[in-house]
Amino acid sequence: MKINDQEVAFEIEGKRYHCAMDITMDYIGGKWKTVVLWYLRNDKKRFGELRQLIPQITERMLSIQLKQLEEDGLVRREVFATKPPLKVDYSLTDFGRTLLPVLEAVAKWGRELGHSKGELVEIKSGLNKG
Amino acid sequence: MKINDQEVAFEIEGKRYHCAMDITMDYIGGKWKTVVLWYLRNDKKRFGELRQLIPQITERMLSIQLKQLEEDGLVRREVFATKPPLKVDYSLTDFGRTLLPVLEAVAKWGRELGHSKGELVEIKSGLNKG
DNA sequence: CAGAATCCGACAAGATACTG
């Protein structure tokens, strides 16, 4: 990366990265993005479906993550304004699909660690909202 | 993940995770861990070597990352107390090596995006310390 | 050489309440 007095970097849409890991982690880093992308890997999902699939996420965080994923071109948002009850679908774009091998590797590693070292725990919760 | 009123989670060494992505990202998440692991993928490196390989990182952050990676069992720290000038080697453990497929996937995706969308930029810097 | 200690700002993320 360093050539004498000069360093080399990549710029993608105004953002500067210093190596390949950097780039990828900027797209999928953080606590939620991989999880959201994972649940979109097969088919489109609605906002409420994602909420139920990821009980720990708040509406606020889900909203923010989806918006960022959309801005990054990984996720497509489709609105069907039927009546007052809105219908919004989220799905992976083709660009988002290029991430699938990465997501699969990440999921596989976690899954295997969970099986070898993890203990299964059950959490009772009367309703989702404690 | 949700079964009626109950949620299921994994516990690994006291930490609770709700899905596989969650587990992996806890180990390699953040701005630096993937980069550090990446530079250790082939051979052991000394603290100063890593600093030079990752010019953007501060000593503080490198120190913190290495300590966490060691606590997580991904990296091994070897000290050779020769004289006042310490010599410390960092290398991947066998457990750390299990991450290599993940790291390779992450690196590959970033590399390809860099090639297709990125612009190469050169950054002049008289010394590393601006 | 290889860190540790301290301080601090920025942002990530949680809790709660409200809306078109």
Added chain:
DNA sequence: CAGTATCTTGTCGGATTCTG
């Protein structure tokens, strides 16, 4: 149904200084 708005807390990471 699919979000916003507001407030608060927590953590990440940068800058600087010091040490065995």
